[in-house]
Amino acid sequence: MPSLHVSPVAGRIGAEVTGVRLGGELSADVVAEIRLALLTHKVIFFRGQEHLDESGQEAFARLLGELTTAHPTVPALGGNGHILDLDYSGGQKVDRWHTDVTFVDRPPAASVLRAVTVPPAGGDTLWANTVTAYEYLPADLRHLVDRLRAVHTNRFDYARIATSDDPEQERARAEVFASTVFETEHPVVRVHPETGERSILLGDFARRVAGLSAVTSDSIIRLIQDQVTAVENTVRWRWAPGDVAVWDNRATQHRVVHDFGGRPRRLHRITIAGDVPVGVDGSPSTVLTGDATAYSPVAA
Template identity: 40%
Template sequence: MNSAAPAPTPALDKPLMHYGKRRLDRIGPGAEQPAYRLVGISPLTPHIGAEVEGVDLSRPIGEDLAEEIRQALLEWKVLFFRDQHSFEPQSQLTFAGLWGVPEANPFFPKGDSIGVSRLAKDAMAMGSENIWHSDHSFMAAPALGSVLRAVEVPSAGGDTMWADMAAAYDNLTDAMKARIEGLTAVHDWVPSWGALMTDSQVTAHRQNLPAVEHPVVVRHPRTGRRLLYVNEPFTTRIVGLSDPESRELLDELVLQARIPEYQVRFRWQPGSVAVWDNIATQHYAINDYFPQRRVMERIAVAGVPLA
């Protein structure tokens, strides 16, 4: 009996961007390991995401405690607080103020007079959240961070995931890092938010929200760490490249947020609060809870132009 020789493995036309061991650093090179005296830190993964214990966010937060929470966010990139049942919109506004000036998303309905945006998801919103993104990257000064409070959660499902974009950059090949060094990309809300609007609504919003450009690789405004800064819904093209070359490169870069080793996943409970570094991470709200409801209240922290 004749046995056919195995078919040769097809040659790859370009090297794999990820193969084998990955570099997963919680803090950047040369940074000191923080110490915490006033809060407990329970990591959910070794490098991104931690639950903070021993803090009642409805009570006044002194500067020493505030500094530990700010340091923890720089270290872990997303923090979770359980059982914050007295955490109301005014508390949320005050808490967001630990990082800067609070701002609401220009497209979300405001849940109250102080600008906290209410996100209610039910049967009418099936599938509308399933995409990795960074909040407000379509703005000239993207949001520095966000605070999200669980108001109503389904009995199962409705988790949120975050991806560490410093890890995404660290694990690019040297050739890819060299290729994207110095490039800028266009960020625009029209292909995503605009798809839900009439032409007149798009025109009205466009007056205040023109397309903007950000570096493909940015330095974090507070740590200086290099981060990959492109995302699926808002990054539309890379400046200076042909349309096919831009599309090919963007398709490769935006997929880095989907790598599980860079991610943390959080199961919401009533009274849960999350705060995340919106420059260092992307997030993905899992819409798997139909026909149950998921109601959240979110407020962002105004940012600065990125470099």
């Protein structure tokens, strides 16, 4: 089989991969090429994968590592314990930048997302490169954030519920999401276990910087998040049915663009087990509340 063709989509993040039909029977050489593209570009996209169903998506994901359950608190799709059904057709919004499941001590290493139903326009997904975000910080600011730790949690955000378009629907969703409360203290800068790169570990689940007042903590998080989501660090993907995106959850944040109204938008996500983040000083993340062992093993 010829080598894959990898075409960058944006200057700092994202590439489209062609020349491969995804599934569970890919050769080790092809999987190695996909891994390299993922580590290099942080998020990679595959068009024209309409042949994939739930079992095919799962078989492909298993080639990238051991799977987590669908989510620590949200039920899986049907009888499949690994697929999270992301159905936003009812107006539900997940419109804040985040890294997947950072409220536990073992966030996923990668996510595999497959488009099932997408609107004719709108509903794109944005990804941000948290490695280049760190690298483009001023040196003095890098020195500061290297030493910070932040608390991530899935606890209710009551202000967000009150200001949502449908508070009752948002409250019901939040009750499921936080049915078991998790809190974890992570380094704000983690060292990537494969590349050795430093990346920013924040996003919507990061609620406060440990040891700082609420006002100072909010200011620092906002300052760093603004750098993460600067347009130069981002890529935007226009979905078509059958598209598959794979991203390195250790080096990215992402969010949905909610400009599609009530039109159907449904995607299926599978996540790959990750390690416990380690900071620049070698200190790992620490659990404050909750036990995530049923959700995911710790990757070797």
